[in-house]
Amino acid sequence: QVQLVESGGGLVQPGGSLRLSCAASGRTFGTHSMGWFRQAPGKEREFVAAISRSGGDTTYADSVKGRFTLSRDNAANAVYLQMNSLKPEDTAVYYCAADRGSWLPVSAYEYDYWGQGTQVTVSS
Numbered sequence: 001q002v003q004l005v006e007s008g009g010g011l012v013q014p015g016g017s018l019r020l021s022c023a024a025s026g027r028t029f030g031t032h033s034m035g036w037f038r039q040a041p042g043k044e045r046e047f048v049a050a051i052s053r054s055g056g057d058t059t060y061a062d063s064v065k066g067r068f069t070l071s072r073d074n075a076a077n078a079v080y081l082q083m084n085s086l087k088p089e090d091t092a093v094y095y096c097a098a099d100r101g102s103w104l105p106v107s108a109y110e111y112d113y114w115g116q117g118t119q120v121t122v123s124s
Contacts, residue, residue, distance in 0.1 A: 002026045002098045002113045009094060009118030012086055016122070020081040022096030022115060030054075030074040033099045036081050037108055038092035038120075045095070050104045051079065059104045064090075086122045093117040 008020040022034070035050040049060045049070040058070050067086075072079040079096065097111035105111060 002029065002032060004096045004098060004113055004115035006094065006096045006115045006118040009120045011121045011123065013124050014086060014088060014122055016086050017082070017084045018086065018120060020083065020094055020096075020118060020120070022079045022081075024077045024079075024098065026077075029077040029098075031100065032113075033102055033105055034070075034072060034079045035097045035099065035105060035111060036070065036079075037095045037097060038090075039095070039117075040092040043092075045108055047106045047108070048094070049081065050106060052104055057104060059106065083120070086120075088122045091120060091122050093119050 003025040005023045036048040037045050038048050039045040047061050051058045051070045051072050055072045067084050069082040095117045096115040098113040099105045099111045102110050
């Protein structure tokens with residue numbers, strides 16, 4: 001069992017930066033691939049980024065590629081999503097998720113555990 005708690009969301013102006021953190025409980029964190037998803041009002045949850053168990057591999061949605069960076073610290077049981085050059089269309093609730101079985105899962109259906117989410121609002 002893995003419990004996930006996101007933090008770091010808030011209000012930021014367009015062009016600004018935020019760093020989201022996801023703290024995980026449990027001794028098996030290093031055996032899970034990790035991902036971030038987001039959901040804007042009236043829209044479906046969409047994939048943002050994923051990172052492999054070791055942290056050596058990452059994949060990103062085209063909409064955030066070059067602006068967002070996902071990393072993890074297995075010793076600290078945490079993943080971090082650095083978001084730069086933020087745009088109003090990045091506004092959403094951001095969710096951290098953990099997957100036991102896949103290498104770089106991009107589908108929400110592949111993930112086994114989810115956090116409660118943190119709100120990110122990009123507005124002037």
